[in-house]
Amino acid sequence: MSALDPTLVRELAPQVIGVLVRRGADFASAEDAVQEALLAAHEQWGEQPPHDPRAWLVTVAWRRHVDLVRSDASRRAREERLHHEPPPGPAAASDDTLWLYFLCAHPSLSPSAATALTLRALGGLTTRQIAEAHLVPEATMAQRISRAKRTLADVPLEVPGDLATVLRVLYLVFSEGYAGEVDLAAEAIRLARRLVALTDEPEVRGLLALFLLHHSRRAARRDAEGRLVPLPEQDRALWDRRLAAEGIDLLQDALARDRLGEYQAQAAVAALHADALRAEETDWVQVVEWYDELVALTGSPVHRLNRAVAVGEADGGAAGLRALRELDLSLPRYAAVAAHLHERAGDLADAARLYAEAAAAATRTDERDHLTRQAARLAPHRRDP
Structure with missing residues (x-):
């Protein structure tokens, strides 16, 4: 028996979930059934997948879903309806992936929950892989995904999230970086390519x-x-x-x-x-102009911070520091940016002090190590208090 082709799994999983939901399954049950179907495929396909892997997965997942419904005593009415309905016909060739993007990015979910659910339902990743990529215990991630699915169980399927939320979730996936077994940056690119093809x-x-x-x-x-x-x-x-x-x-x-x-x-x-x-x-002048556009579009303090860096490169460290003074000192990376701009302005003593402050406040090990090296590089210029 060989492992399933992960590319094929990630392509088919959202399609099969979409088929089940269109047939009447709620999102949580559909996702569970598809995960069981993928496990069955791993056990049964061996070296050669069936001629139509998508149809095979739809058939097995739907049977798993019906079995789950029949085993739930609190849903006897639905069980009766499913029992007497004729077996569903072949799955239509339509792709519900775009619709699932919007459902997984529903505004009732937190960004972290939406990100995890997108990776599970659309990325075809296991709970363990998602947990490793986010540097959290698998049990914690399992609870996060379970809560997200329970939340969506009460959401009318005709009220999905909006495009801005979908894009923000993909942006968060990309920003998670490269930790764990799965490269989330590459995964975000794969999902974004699919979204470009759909809209x-x-x-x-x-x-x-x-x-x-x-x-x-x-x-x-x-x-x-x-x-x-x-x-x-x-x-x-x-x-x-x-x-x-x-x-x-x-x-x-x-x-x-x-x-x-x-x-x-x-x-x-x-x-x-x-x-x-x-x-x-x-071309730092153009970079500043684009940050002006970003600030006008979003008002984001992060973009204002990056604009100060660009101003410092275009017009000198002193100009960058003047732009920086308009911002809140408590912003993440403020001290690191101030250190860089002080160095650009020739104030190496303050730069050394600020690099040390930024290193102490850094939350990521690689960033802290980099800032510590910068502080050490300028340490001979530092003035003792």
């Missing part, structure tokens, strides 16, 4: 463009010892130019539709970095 909205293309442009730099983000390498210091020969070119093409297509959104603007910033063969060739 013509420019922001969907903008999001995929953003993913591809960031992912194109992945090989250069860490050195041989696994330490973070800042963008200006990365070996750009390691960047995946094919991925970057695909991202830029998607971005240009989205921008041509003249409906600018947050993800398109973020992708435009990433594209400007991709265009620069050397860090010093980056």
